[in-house]
Amino acid sequence: MDRTILEVQNLSGGYGDLIIVRNISLSVYNGNTVSITGRNGVGKTTLMRLISGSLPLTSGKVNFLGNSIAEVPEHKRFNLGMSYAPQERIVFDNLSVKDNLTLHYLETDLDRYSNLFENFPRLRERLGQRAGTLSGGEKKLLSFTRAIAEPSNLVLLDEPTEGVQSDNIELMAQVICSQKSQGRGFLVVDQNLTFLESITDTIHLLDHGEQVYKTDNKRFRGEIETRISI
Amino acid sequence: MEVFVTFLLNLIYISATLALIALGLAMVFGLLGVMNMAHGEFVMLGAYSVYVVQLAGQHFLWAIPVAIVICVMVGWLMEWLVVRHLYSRPFDTLLATWGVAILIRKGVEVIFTRDYKSVNQVMPGTIDLLGVSYPAYRLLLVALIIVLFVALFTWYQKSKAGLKIRAMVQGPELAAAVGIDTARLSRLTFIIGVSTAGLAGVLLAPLVRVEPYIGLDYLMSSFFILIVGGLGTLEGLLIGSTVIGGTDAIVSTVFDKTAGYMSVLLISILFLWLRPDGIFYRR
């Protein structure tokens, strides 16, 4: 049974008067991954920030689990069941890795992370370290781990593989696929098409802030590459 | 020897009280980026709390809850009506909080007139320490300030709320993404900041003059300390207080008070010029 988790209709927005993305519509169903790709600077991150609530909408609708969340502040979307791993400033540099993983829970134990630590043992080794001392790829893993472990229906991942080693990228894809099978939905922005092909059900191509191509075909790599290189 | 011990005690006393005075401003500016020009007025409200409590014939210690209640209420209103709309607009905040400062000052003037209010001494008399008789209350005050700073530091480093504040200061967007209500947390931080200013006013009231305009002096001293110490760290605050208090004490003792005051101004100017971020800077 396909239940709609996220429904975005004719969404436009940006920074103040400057509109970056226009007229975007997409839906994420449970057990599905919707991906967004495109060249740098076409508005992918802006779109994610509009959906996560970091930026206010200019027009359009965002429904989450059947209710409009356009007016819901960002921190409350977390409680509704939306996880978000942003593209930049992805961890709290001054806090320890452990604090990064626990500050938003009442309990400070790490039980919820035990499975994820199996995949990414480096994080467990560095629990006491300041997150600012991690490499860029390790920070991405930390941010990914934090978002995945949250008890949410939808996970927004913005460029999760940037700077991450290839064997860890494969592990990330595996984690996403197993989570999908448990009914979670994903909205992923990335430029690594190999990674995207292994997780995606529907992909959207963005250019100059507009949707230019969409396909449910799982083998989209050739088509997307031709369109991007034009 | 006796002269030296007195000097040393004076140095510790002035550094500790300066740190106490600047604490609230350092918190609000370091954590929220708000230059609260009404900082001194909260010190003043604290001092008047003591006056009111003593007028009602109650014990000095009652002034602490009274001051905190007043500062929480005024601080909450101020944040809700004015400050929250102006986060990340430093110049606007500066002007707006200056307006609030005038309002508080005039309000107190209307209620209590401009007359000096006398606050009874707490623990009058002196204590003999290392062969020097030193005002007892000053010694108590220094001890209280140390306890306060240790408690605050521990709270900030160890508690969940402290952790969330540190997270919010570092990355407000990420903090919101993990479900932290940054608007509420900012308000809490602001209220805690102004309440420490009120507490400073309570503790200093037995030593200083009490009238509606004392806030300006406290704002000025706090500025000097933040200029030297930098913003946003407790270490910076303590070092700033010691540098300012120490320079003033040493130069005033060797030369005179005018030279002492000049040297404080000179140091502040040098810091603004050569190290505009202060000794400790981390953001």
Next chain:
Amino acid sequence: MKRRDFIKTSMAAAAFTAASQGNIFSAMAAPKLKVGVMIPLSGPAALFGPSTKNVAQMAAEKINSGGGILGRKIEILFGDAGLPPAEAAQTALRMWRGQGCEAFVGMHNSAVRGAYNNVFKGQVPYVYTPNYEGGECANGVYYVGETPAQSVVPTMKWLAGEKKLKKFYLIGNDYNWPRDTNVIAKKTISELGGKVVGEEYMPFTVDNFDSSLAKIKETGADMVLITLVGGASVTFNRAFASFGLSDKVIRLGTLIDENTLLGIGAENSKNIYSAASYFANVQTNEAKAFAKEYAKKFGSKAPVLNALSGSAYDGLIALDTIAERAGSLSTKKMDSVAEGSEWDSPRGRAKMSNRHLTLDIYLATAIGTNFKIVKTFSRQDPGNFCKA
């Protein structure tokens, strides 16, 4: 509120304020004599404004009930003298040339007096009322405050004799009144065979006196002459007592008024002496009647009477007396008859000598937050500054 509404409202408010100050309505009444009373309404000295404002109104009523000055009822306009000198001078100029004030009475510092002198240039009578450092004799200016020759010299001599004082420490704020006062004090100390063990001048912004207190203790001073002003005096005296110095060391000040003493507080006021020509509880019949009337008019919670308001009251009486004697408000005529003018006031009998007043000076000691007069020095000469 919309911007336009805001502008309208403020214009209406401005018009109303202007009207209520009498510019419109008084034009229809008999020509009153407008007297500009310049007192600090803002700034650090504004503390001294309220009681002075009250007594000025009392003096005006008294003068008007006796027929006014030169047959004209007087009307008081208050101007702010708490501004920086240049701005205060602008205000005075506006009141003189714009609003038509024909005489001025001022209670403010010497810097503002200098600025007013430059504006008035002796063309309009001006009574300067607070105690000051002495030394001036400008045309058209009448000084009714105490000079150091009156307040410091006799009281210091008497205290030194009574208490066997030898070592003197002088501390004041850094401007001409404390410095000039101390020049005279030092002369007196050397006449007494005493020794000045310290002399310090504090910037106005200073609120920590620890290093000075350490020096006072170290030098073993047995009297401190305080010429600190207002808040600085309060903070200094509180810290002084907290170090336990108040038991051993005598403090004398010529600007420790009732207000300052309230701020210092009962526990810190031991062995404080203050010298002035008026205290709120001077026990002469005139002073008692004056204090009673003040309380009746302004209530028991009114700002306290002090030496500054006492002499400000005298300022208006002086203006009345000299103008009546001259039969004119011309400063030339007033200057020529001022010498020897005499009147009674809450401060006692005052007699003008070299444009200053020969006065009774009281030495009071602090009992808690009240003053008790311990000695009266009658008919003190202000000194002659008009020779040159």
